[in-house]
Amino acid sequence: MTITVLDSYTAMKEILRAPVGDREGMLRSMLESIAGMYRYFPGEVDLVAFHRQAAGFPIDRDEERCLDALETMAAAGAWERMQQALDAAAAVLVDATPGFSVPDITVLLVLGDPGDANFMGPSLGVTGFGGISGYITIPFWPYPENLERLESTAVHELNHNLRYSPGGVVWDPMTVTVGEHVVGEGLADAFARQLYGDLGYTRIGVPTLHDDAAFAKVVTGLGITGMQNFSAWVHGDTIAEHLGVTPVGLPTGAGYSAGNRLVDAYLAATGKTAAQALHVDSAEIIATALG
Structure with a gap:
């Protein structure tokens, strides 16, 4: 069992700094790593459209605000902390459920959309999707309260992932x-x-x-x-x-x-x-x- 927290920091920074016309293709390439999350959807899935629907960061506005948010996350060690938390939590869950085979999991921490009033307001700048075995995505805005809860947010989604993995519910x-x-x-x-x-x-x-x-x-x-x-x-x-x-x-x-x-x-x-x-x-x- 391997949990891979993708280096979305580098990818997102490159996207947000690229010419506007190049960004959609670059975003689509970044999202290919989690395309398997949509394997149960009928027909071909537009990864960029799903990114937008899930309040993922915009590619045609708010570039500086998003770049600043990325640096805030990087300075807080967000990606490293998430990897450590998930590895430790997986060990606890495996120990508590003998005989359960944990799948490999790909994790995408993605910056949210600061212009999405629902995401930034009622949803408090963080959502998560962990119910499809093998994949976790977490749209995230670095409010201080969210950064403080980064590890717990990650292991919450891990719990979903392993509850609904083969051999589970x-x-x-x-x-x-x-x-x-x-x-x-x-x-x-x-x-x-x-x-x-x-x-x-x-x-x-x-x-x-x-x-x-x-x-x-x-x-x-x-x-x-x-x-x-x-x-x-x-x-x-x-x-x-x-x-x-x-x-x-x-x-x-x-x-x-x-x-x-x-x-x-x-x-x-x-x-x-x-x-x-x-x-x-x-x-x-x-x-x-x-x-």
Whole structure:
């Protein structure tokens, strides 16, 4: 098992300094390393279009702002810290799940778009995509709070990656529930907290950790299927509306805070660590937590 954190710092700096007409081709070349992440998508995937949809850095504006942000990340040792954190976290997860074969993983830390109001505002300048085995991407803006949580953000996504890798939990788009998504976020946060304490909480979920009304509302939706509905239940109304999803009456990050509460209750009841619970069925976690 090898985890490779790509040298996107060098690639992004070259892209942002290149003539505007050359940047799209250079960006596409950088993104080829993670093309396998889209292997389940129908038809040919436009990597640059997905980059834009995921609030990746722009290639036609904000060059100096982005270059400054890159230097801030480099000065903080972002890429080196991420590599060290992922290697250490993978060892913990492997030790806790005997017999599980961890895949090779390619990781892309990519600068986010400072002109994307949703990314910079409600999403707090960081998102992550780790659910496709073998690939992790993290769009990132170096707010001080995000730099402080860099390691925990990375291992959160690693937890997703190994939960849904072969030999783990199967994410079937036809039958997967809000409950699986919520529990998955809770498990990933719990694992990050196992390693980094309270820095392991995903930032958007922190304000509602003790919001009993939000928790109760999320619980009513745990059995819902249809992935198009999930954002409203997990990310909350504001982000859901940005994505064109019908809101359900939840504050930002409610699914994350609910997931933490469910998982913490399960871990307390069973005495397991978050790492040991990596592949536990979400229905078992929910039943134990709410029992």
